[in-house]
Amino acid sequence: MFEARMSDSSVMKRLMEAITTLIEDGSFDVSSKGLSLQAMDSSHxxxxxxxxxxxxxxPFRCDRNLSLGVQFKQMSKIIKCAGNNDxxxxxxxxxxxxLNxxxxxxxxxRMSEFAMKLTDIDSEQVGIPETEYxxxxxxxxxxxxxxCRDLSNFGESVTICVTKDGLKFSVKGDSSNASMKFSQTGSGDDNNDVTIDLNDPCTLTFAVKYLTHFCKASSLSERVTLSLSNDNPLVVEYKIGDGLGHIRYYLAPKMMDDD
Incomplete structure (x- = not known):
């Protein structure tokens, strides 16, 4: 038996929005530790x-480990029926x-009840190696x-460059170029601070449409962490609550000879 009660349904609403922007279906792995999910988009x-x-x-109850195969668009439709304070x-x-x-x-x-059919999903856990970024x-x-929103208007690829001088996002379009630069503005104690922990300079290029999708998770956290290393996927992480969890996106960089 699995049963979990969440006092603030708006957290799950925002989480579903952050997932369904990329993933059509997947399996929630349920254990005594909580819920987890790992899934790739259709383009891999x-x-x-x-x-x-x-x-x-x-409370949270999980008598044995379960895998709950879910169609996320359907689950999102159901969760949208909940009031934010439900x-x-x-x-x-x-x-x-x-899944009830x-x-x-x-x-x-007021009480609303929904019963959603679970789906058999053939999925494999992807090994995510430890990386020194x-x-x-x-x-x-x-x-x-x-x-991400502004630069997506000028091109399909955004280059992220981090050096001792700061952080730079840039796009080269057919008719115009654009860039935005940031320097370290604080120690990170303030939510408005930009902090840069730099070991080695790095420059990578990514499809901006995916970065825009990732930003759907912005409502989960006031801050985002970007982890970069040459020739490795970018990691975009949003914390959930005060140590309650996280959602991470991994994005492979574009090769220099890509269009």
């Missing part, structure tokens, strides 16, 4: 890795084929979203 360019610890729920409960039997979702208003006057940038999520 981007990987989504999510963790929601059991501390995010009260209490959400998820339930599934050990050998069942249904219950939404209750905070005053107890050349540069780790922490910045406001809203600022990163603005960069």
């Amino acid at each position: 360019v981007a990987l989504v890795s999510m963790c929601l610890r059991n501390e995010a729920f009260d 209490v959400m409960t998820m339930k599934a039997e050990d050998d069942g084929d249904v 979702l219950v939404f209750e208003s905070s005053n107890g006057e 050349s540069a780790i940038i922490k910045m406001p999520s809203s600022e990163f979203a603005r960069v």
Whole structure:
């Protein structure tokens, strides 16, 4: 038996929006530690890795490990039926084929129940190696979203360059070029600070459409962490709550001879 109650359903709403922007279906792996997910987009360019610890729920019950195959668009439609202040409960039997979702208003006057068919999904966990990153940038999520939104108007690829002089995002388009530069603005104590932990300079190019998709997770966290290293995937991470979990996106860099 799996049962998990979340006092703030808006967290799961935002999480679903952050997942469905890239992934059509996948399996929630449920254990005594909480919920986790790992899935690649259909083009196998981007990987989504999510963790929601059991501390995010009260109560949380998991009698044995389960894999819950979910069509995320369908789940997103259901969760959108919840009010932001609703209490959400998820339930599934050990050998069942249904995920039950219950939404209750905070005053107890309204309750909605949904039963969603689970799907058999053939998926493999991708081994994510430990990597020593050349540069780790922490910045406001809203600022990163603005960069991706603005630069997507000028080209399909964005180059991220990190040196001792700071951080630079640039795009070369058919008719115009654009760039945005950031220098370190603080120690990271303030949510508006931009911090740069640099071991080695690095320059990588990525498809801007994927970065724009990643920004759907901005509502989960005021800050985003970008981890870069030459010839390695970019990692874009958003924390969930105060140590309750995270969502990470991994994006392979474009080769220099790519269009």
